[in-house]
Amino acid sequence: MGKHEVSTPKYIANKLMAKCLQKLRWYCQMCQKQCHDENGFTCHMTSESHQRRLLLFPDNADKYINNFNKEFESGYLELLKRQFGTKRVHANRVYQDYIADRHHLHMNSTQWETLTDFVKCLGREGKCIVDETEKGCHVQYIDRDPETIAMQEALGRKEKVDRDDQEKMMAFIEKQIEKEKEFSKNYTPVFAEFVRQSEEYKVVVNLKLKTKRDEDMKNKTLVESNSLKNDYKKGGCSSAGNNKDWESGRGRGEKRKLSALDEIIKDEENKK
């Protein structure tokens, strides 16, 4: 009995997966033909079409294998990059996604016997970071895209500038602290009583604050002076008689001049 109970979903899934993986072995990459089982594959191997291709194969064997290698590698890497970015991931997980495409290039037509062989080769060629644990091989894509590299470099430069700025700031602060320490070492404060040496030195505080009371006073005097003016105007009118110019007021300046004149007249009248 297997790991899982018969007829459970997990059991069926495992069976299906095993069957799929098994089928990969019965694929002829050269003819791009999938056979159902070992029997079918043997039949295909002896078929005329396959034999014809096989006759051509020795002349172009290297070319074939090279192309298969390249195609498999680029397909695997492309998927790794697209699906997982630069994250570390189990090599087999990527492979499972890769073979999910029915038209993928099959590994049995490449130079690599196993996935581990292939992945280790990627690591040796510096196309991936590869590490092997007891759980299997893990791969991590190395992004060599010029744009990404340029971006990373720019980011690195910016970080360096920021770091330099911070270091400069720290150095400056430390210098200031040192200076302060040096200064306080030489300086001893003398505490003495405050004595006023002369009465001449007085502190005078002159604050001109506009209070509400001041404002009220100002308004009051304004009203008073206005009423005075009015009274005086009435008096002026009576004394000037029917002088029309006085009433209409030809101009402000003239009116003021007349007022001054009127004042003298009034004084004279008072003396009498």
Ligand SMILES: [Zn+2]
């Ligand atoms: Zn074939």
